[in-house]
Amino acid sequence: MTDKYDVLVIGSGPGGYVAAIRAAQHGLRTAVIERDRLGGICLNWGCIPTKALLHGADVAHTLANLRPFGFSTSGVEFDMAQLVEFSRGVSSRLSDGIGYLMKKNGVDVITGTARLTGKGVVGVRDSSDSASPLTEYRADHIILATGARPRSVPGVTPDGDRVWTYFDALVPQDLPKSLLVIGSGAIGVEFASLYHDLGSEVTLVELAPQIMPVEDAAVAGHVRRQFEKRGIEIHTGASVSELTVGADSVSVTVRSADGTLEQRVVERVLVAAGIQGNVEDLGLEDLGVEVDRGFVTTDQWCRTTAFGVYAIGDVAGGPCLAHKAGHEGVLCVDKLAGTPHVKPLDKDYVPGCTYSRPQVASLGLTEDQARATGRSLQIGQFDLQASGKALAIGEADGFVKTIFDADSGELLGAHMVGPDVTEQIQGFGIARSLEATGDDLAEVIFAHPTLSEAMHESVLAALGRPINM
Incomplete structure (x- = not known):
């Protein structure tokens, strides 16, 4: 054993890095283990870069609607690569900032891929070499904050070129003339709005009877009317039954609720049909950590079914939101540190935000x-x-x-x-x-x-x- 900590956090997303800082504030010897970049999916590939792109879409909308305010313009050019570069720069700056926060609070950063190898033991190896030596660390408390990834759709396999996940949609080589989005949760709706404002023809396909299924029906109906008014085509109660990728297009068969089939040909397809927890290859089964439908089971204090192991954020299930992850990170650490009067999270009242137009x-x-x-x-x-x-x-x-x-x-x-x-x-x-x-x-x-x-x-x-x- 090379080192002993009070708290080890696996994952440095908005739940993990917040939990690590809070643990250090309690005077606990703390380390965070990260296999990629500090900040996790939210900062590097989710919340932050998406909002940077969406701001670009807002600028496009403003430029297209100047006349009521007495302005007119011509000759405006759009460079998709420049907008993407801006969004990546924002993410990079914030990731560096988290590194500063770790150092400021005395949190050790361990780079590599982690796995639970025993009670209170985490093994870490080089993320780029699965055959590299395993370094083990002990901890009284281990917090899983490994996040989630895009959920797959049967018969639809992302290839990074014609069929995208949201990772690909954040760094396009060019603006597609047409885009079909599968799924109308927050991710799907945001990208549909974003790409339409930038100039793509957008089709939105949702299996549920309404878009934005978790929202109030009146809100979802209003958004649908606004989207259709803008020219976004929407199919609800529908699914993609067949998809064929060509050299420069994708042929998509959309099945409606009554079984009617409609053929569409688009440049790109974006799969935005939800997410699933990163629970694989963590050694959870060996320690008796229960997993239900792809997410780690926890109690109101973020404790798993294995003593001394906790889970926060997306890997612990919905609502899968960065601010929920951060809040769980704090309450989890406060509870294990013995802070009095800690309140459990009421998940029904976590605010949900969608940054579409x-x-x-x-x-x-x-x-x-x-x-x-x-x-x-x-x-x-x-x-x-x-x-x-x-x-x-x-x-x-x-x-x-x-x-x-x-x-x-x-x-x-x-x-x-x-x-x-x-x-x-x-x-x-x-x-x-x-x-x-x-x-x-x-x-x-x-x-x-x-x-x-x-x-x-x-x-x-x-x-x-x-x-x-």
């Missing part, structure tokens, strides 16, 4: 889920067409919807669609955390004119006291 943000129960509880509800909705700020910036397509328990005033759900709603949803998160009721929120003074006033108006509408509608 329009943006979508939500937390809590959808209207259908809330009604299924049998509670008496108060539901309010405020349309951004009545928002002075939304009209002033030319972005008035959207709404805010709030759902309260009519008896207790408890905030059960909040659903937002429109400009910058991903920056506003935290207001409802704070309200939920502080157990604010609808009446409490009605007394809050919102600045005018702001987009966030729509949050206040939706609360007032739920209470039967609407002012500006």
Whole structure:
């Protein structure tokens, strides 16, 4: 044995590096093991570079809609390679920043591929050489933060050229003239919006009856109408039944809910049908770590079925979001360190954000889920067409919807669609955390004119006291 730690974290994504920092803050001797670049998928291949590309798409949208604001332009050129270079630069800078945070907090960084080799023992070897010597480390607590990867679709095999995963969609050699996206969760919807704004013809295929299946039906319906208005073709209750890759195109057969087959020919196909946990080759079975449907099983404190082994973030199951991973990293370490008054995570109230155009943000129960509880509800909705700020910036397509328990005033759900709603949803998160009721929120003074006033108006509408509608 070469070294002994209090905490070993496997994976340095938004859950892993946060857990490592928090452990070091508790005075625990800590190391993080990473086989690739610090920051994990989110920073290097997910959240951050995607948002950099989406900002480029927002710029394209702005340039295409200058006339209402008194501007006109011509001769604008677009360089896809330059936009990709910008996004990669952002990721590289942040990855270097995490390296600085590890050093600042006294966290050792071990490079290599990790595997649990015994109780409290992790073996690490060179990621590029599976035959390299194994170096073993001991730890009282081992935290799995290995993340997830794109889920495969039967009969659809990504090749990095004509058939993409989101990794490929982040670094295209050129802008495809046409793109078919399989799956309309946050990843699929974001890329559909992104590529359409940059100039691609986009088709979106979703197996569920509605796009964005986890969102409130009213929100999903609004996004669909906006996408179709922009020219994005959408098929719901549909699947890809056959796919044939050619030299410069892909032939796709789309099967609708009634069995009708439709043939499409596109330049590229993007598989965005969800993710699966990175649970393979970790030695979980030998230590009795339970895995269910591709994700590690944990309790409310992120403990697995093996003593001293924990799992956080995407590898521990949904919601598969960076901020959920970071929160789990903190509560997991605080609990194992003996911090008093640690609260378990309520997964129903982790905010979800989709950075498409329009943006979508939500937390809590959808209207259908809330009604299924049998509670008496108060539901309010405020349309951004009545928002002075939304009209002033030319972005008035959207709404805010709030759902309260009519008896207790408890905030059960909040659903937002429109400009910058991903920056506003935290207001409802704070309200939920502080157990604010609808009446409490009605007394809050919102600045005018702001987009966030729509949050206040939706609360007032739920209470039967609407002012500006």
